Amino acid sequence: MNYQLSETNVFDDYAAIAALQQLVTLSPESAEEMHSAETEPSATVRRRRVVARNEAGTIIGTSQLRLRAPAPDSYTFLVVSVDPAHRRRGAGTALYEEAMAFVRQHESATLITAFPDNDSDAYRFAEQRGFVLDQHWVHFALDLASFDMPRFAQVKQAVQQQGIRFFALADVGNSLEYQRKLYDLNRRTSLDAPGEDTFPSFEEFVEDICTAPWFRADGQIIAADGERWVGLGAVGLEGNIAHNAFTGVDQEYRRRHIAEALTLRTIEYAQEHGATQLQVSNDSRNTGMLRMQEKLGYYPIPGRYVMTKEIE
Template sequence: MKPGFSIRPFTPDDYDGAISVHLSVYPEYPNTANEWRDADARRHPDLFFRRFVAEMDGKIVGLVGGGPEEWANHPGLVSFNIRVRPEYEGRGIGAELYDRFLQEAAVLSPTRITSEAREDKPRGIRFLTKRGFVEEMRFWESQLDVDAFDFTPYAGCEERVTSQGIATKTYAELASDPDRDRKLYEMDVEISLELPAPDPITPASFDRYRVQVLESPHLLPDAIFVALDGDRYVGITSLWRVEAGEHLMTGLTGVRRDYRRKGIALALKLRAIDYARRHGSPQIRTDNESNNRPMLAINERLGFVKTPAWIAFALTGDFLPQRHEDTKNEEFS
C-alpha cells in the first residue's frame, strides 16, 4: 500500500465523493449521484461489477470501477475506468486502483481488458499504453447548437419520406400498439448489431431492455421518434433527459438495412432537433464511432461539432502487467 492514501471498496455512502472526483476530471459531463445510484440499481444482478475508491486527506481522491458489459458480454472480456483528482495525480493512486481492480477481476480469468481515454488527457493515454494497451477505435461526442440551427436547407425532407409511405410517430403516440415495446426492442437489436464497436454486441433480453431502457428515468416518451412502414417499425432516433444541465442526449439512431438511403434517418434527426427547440433545450449531444461514416456524415451535415475524441484501448495476451518503476507514478485522468 502506498503511504498517504488507502484503497477500499466503494460503499453506498460514497456516491457524492465519487461524483466529485468524476466532475473534477470531466466537468463537462455533469453526472449526479442520483444518476449513478440509479445506474447501479439497474445493473444485471448476475454480472460481476466492482468499484474501489482511494482516500487521502480525509476525502475520496480517486476511483476505479468495471466488469463485463451487459451489451458486450463475452467470456474473458472485462472493462474498467479510472478517475483521479488532477491535484492528486503523480502519486501512484491510479496504479494502485488499477492493481486492486485486476486482483478482483482475476476471478473472471480475463483474456481481454478494455478501457478508454480522451485524446486531450495525455496522462490517461500514457497510463494505458505503458501497460500494454493498444488503441482500437476512436469515437466522438458531437454537439449541436439548437438555437443556431437553421431548418431552411432541409425544407421538404420529411415530406419526401412521407411520400414513400413512411410515417413517424413518438413512443407516446404508439401506446395503442400492444406490441410496441417488443417491436422497439427487436428493431433496437437489429440496428445495434450492425453498429461499429470494439467488441460485438450481445443483445440483452427483452426483460433487461425494459429495465435498462423503457423504465429509465431519463426516457422521454414524446422524444423517441419511430419511423413506420404500415405497422412495421423501421427506424428510430431518441433524445434523453439528464438530471444536471439543460442539454439532451441522443440515444440510438438507426434504420433497418432494407429502408436505408431513403432519407429516413435525416428526417428523424430533424424531428428531434425540432423537439429540442420547442422544449427550450439549447444543445443536443450525440456519440459516433470513427468508422460509422453514414451517421457521422448526417451529423456533420446538420452542424454537430466534434469534441475531443475518446480512444478505445484493449489489452490482450499477457494481460497481468508487472509494476515497473517507469510506470508506477503515471496517473489516469
C-alpha cells in the same frame, strides 16, 4: 505516497465521486443519479466502486467495475479516474491493481475501458497495461437556439411522401411487447454499423436502456413503413443538454434520407423540451453519419476512446 483504498456505496461519498467523474471523464451524472444506478439491484450486472483517499481523507481517485454475469464472451467494464492534480503518484496504479485482483476472481473474457480522447495520460496509462484501441467515438454538439429548422423542411416532407411515418414509443405504449420491438430494431440497425459486432441480450437491454435515468418513451422516435419499424432516433435529456443516444435505419431503407429525418425529429424533440444543446456521438469510421451531422451544423467536442484487453 500511500493511499487508502476502500469499496463504497455510501451516498455521502458520491458528491466527491461525481465531481471527480465530471472533471476526469466528463460524465454529466449527478451524485444522486450515479448512486442510484450503482446501488440498484441487478440480476445480470455486478457494480463495484472503490475510492482512493489521501492522508487528509480526501477522495482523489476512484475505480468503477461493471461485471457481466459469467459467460464465454462476457466482459468487464473498468474505469480508473484520478484527479489530474494527484496523478503520477501511484494512486491510479493502486486502483488498477486492486480492481484487477478482483476481476481475476470472476469469469470474464475481456476488459473494456473508456475515457475522453483528449486525455493523453489516460491513453498512455491504458496502453502501458496492455489495452489496445478498439473504437474512437467522435462527439458533436448542436446549438439548438440558432438551428434553422425551416431550411430542412423538404427533407421531412420527402421522406413522408415515401410512405414513412414517425411516432414515439410512448404513442404505442412502453410495454414489454413494444420494448421487444424496440430491442429488435436497435439490434438490427446496430450490428451492421462500423465498429459494432456484439449486442446485449433483451434482458440486459431492458435493464441498461429501458430503465436508465435518461430513457424516455416519448424520446424513442420510430420510423415505420406500414407496420414495419425501420428506423429509430433515441434522445434523452439531462438538464438543458439533450443526447441523441442512437440513430439507426434498416439496411434496405438507407440512402433515402430517413436517418436525416429522424435526426431532425430528435432536434425538434430537444427544442420542445427546453434543451439548449444536442449532443451526439458516432464511430469515427461511420463517415455517412459524420457527413450528415456536418451538414446539419454540428461542431466537434471532446470524444471518447474505447480500449480493450483480453484477460488471461
